[in-house]
Amino acid sequence: MNLKVVSPDSRSEDERIFELLQNSRRQIDSEITKAVIGQKEIIDQLLIALFAGGHCLITGAPGLAKTLLVNSLAQVFKLKSQRIQFTPDLMPADITGTEILSGDSQENRAMKFVKGPVFTNILLADEINRTPPKTQAALLEAMQEKQVTVTGIRYELDKPFFVLATQNPIEMEGTYPLPEAQLDRFMFNLVIDYLSEDDEVAVVAQTTSRNAEPIQPLFTGSDIQQFHQFVREVPVAEELVRYAVQLCAASRPRQETTPDFINEWVNWGAGLRAAQSLILGAKARAVLRGRVHVILEDIHALLAPVLRHRILINYRAEAEGITVESVVQQLIETIKGPVEA
Template structure:
């Protein structure tokens, strides 16, 4: 009972801190409230996010602002075709006394912005994705743990695909969310232009510490959830798998491949966090539906018929919901 009361207080504190956090972020990043909510949800769920958007939509500014508001170390890695795994992880060098010394790479930070991850070869992508999965790196046979919280936001440009190395489905599955970043609304863009062309600078106040985020990550996993909500999440994922027992007609008609069990796990985790951010102590089916698109859109593959008829992945998910 004591643990339950403690968790309720912590849940109220998370809700309060979330609103303070979004207020601070909105001083610098105008609009994009849904994107900010999803990014913070993935941090509180110990997940990673893939952000897909055209250049110039303030992806770097957004993640840098979040890092400032939560007092976490931040590194940006610009992915290029000649980037090597050692450029990310670090490497052993010989010092003046002829001893081997490990020089840490940029991966050793709390928040990593992997800019244009599809611009680098698979070997380098795999080095980053291993760190995301294992929360550690191995260099020259030595194991180095990464400091928690550890969060990767990878970006992709959906337009320029020449000379890129698209992430395979198995690696895309490591990301909790695939977040689509759209152009800002007209009034938001007016405010952005006013803000960025004046001499004023907006400072973001620190709201959360790394220790508090880790505490909230544990809290999210302790949130109770009804069996019918878990069953709804699992059945939604089963509906995406064509030519199986639980498949929907939509999946059989338009999908080549469906989502795996990790999608069910992330639907439940994100629904728990979504409930807390809304001031609830337990998620319902609406919370699962609220996070379904960013969780499923990179885990299902359209077939030729869907592409020929112009049916998008989001259209398919809407039909399933």
């Protein structure tokens, strides 16, 4: 794919997609603010994940518009969306689908597969940590392989396919923390915080007056798939790829090059998927900011969302008030990146 700038008269398909990607952030902001006020950084990171083809885990207290934000994104992209409210009694078949006996006569009877809510474009997995591990695991194959297997038969999922899962960090009683293998399937872990006072005033004023203006769809599923291909073709210097790998590798305790503070505070570090997510997300971030190459700032900006759910700190770190964000910041300060010209 040729990313070089050409004259307007000979503008290629790649140039058209690049221009569309640059303008998309402004257009999407305009539509989403009809329903969601504030959370600019979270919206930006969600868009990066969607354009890169990754899944997101969204952590935040109740009432911070997590579900509204996901539904608004689905409307902007004119994609099919489904919502699953995860509960302790939810079964894997409630997600993937099940086979039933159909037919109105003995001769016509046969097993028929009824698709579950996972057969969609955007799946909102609400409060995913409230269901047992066997039901959580039903999403593993769907997230990684974009397919589900039922009674030995493989069913392809619709494309594009995104899982945007939410979890409540406050009420931990009666919840089931996601296993590391599933957490690793999420590209980003985004933390939604409370709004500023001015934004909260705007939300209260808007939601207690007239109905919100309907969101207009801007892009189709086909557009998203073109964005995915374009983002993957964005060039990145080898030294930046090596730097991303070094950052992720440095988070693993008890390795030869591990910094002392990691051995002191961390039980488990990031794997290979972390570096892949970091580079792919950096490519998408670069394009959304009008560049066709990755810079060091892109790596640093996305390191916390990429590592937040992949680094497991120990009891000593918790006792000393050390958070994963603190560890990530110290990694940036300790592992020096390449000097940009």
